[in-house]
Amino acid sequence: MTLTKYFNRPLTTIFDDLFDNSLTTNTGFYPKANVWEDKNSYHIELELPGIDKKDVHLEVKDNLLIVKGERKHKAEHKEDGYFHYESNYGTFERSWVIDPVDSEKISAEEKNGILRIDLPKREELKKRDAVKQISIN
Numbered sequence: 001m002t003l004t005k006y007f008n009r010p011l012t013t014i015f016d017d018l019f020d021n022s023l024t025t026n027t028g029f030y031p032k033a034n035v036w037e038d039k040n041s042y043h044i045e046l047e048l049p050g051i052d053k054k055d056v057h058l059e060v061k062d063n064l065l066i067v068k069g070e071r072k073h074k075a076e077h078k079e080d081g082y083f084h085y086e087s088n089y090g091t092f093e094r095s096w097v098i099d100p101v102d103s104e105k106i107s108a109e110e111k112n113g114i115l116r117i118d119l120p121k122r123e124e125l126k127k128r129d130a131v132k133q134i135s136i137n
Contacts, residue, residue: 029092031094042099047113063098074089
């Protein structure tokens with residue numbers, strides 16, 4: 001499988017992961033992703049709570065899947081008495097290098113703040129992954 005992530009994360013989010021957000025402050029929104037493959041497809045789930053699907057854009061260019069979007073800043077309500085505001089907001093972009101997929105059959109669905117992208121493998125990739133037993137004469 002050739003499904004790798006471009007190293008496009010802000011340095012602060014790398015330290016946040018290492019130190020569990022205790023030493024740094026994340027200055028933007030960076031959605032977490034789950035990526036896996038099965039026999040027929042690659043799958044990606046992105047956590048996008050509070051983001052309208054019209055604010056998310058997906059594209060495949062050559063062997064690169066790009067997901068861009070924006071989590072809009074909620075207007076502060078001074079009268080509500082916020083003492084601390086931890087919600088992240090801003091633009092984001094995630095990208096993965098992928099094996100050639102059947103781009104006409106790529107699908108995406110958003111449900112309960114989770115964006116799921118299914119990338120069906122081309123037939124030649126399915127055959128390449130098949131195991132062939134070879135007898136010894």
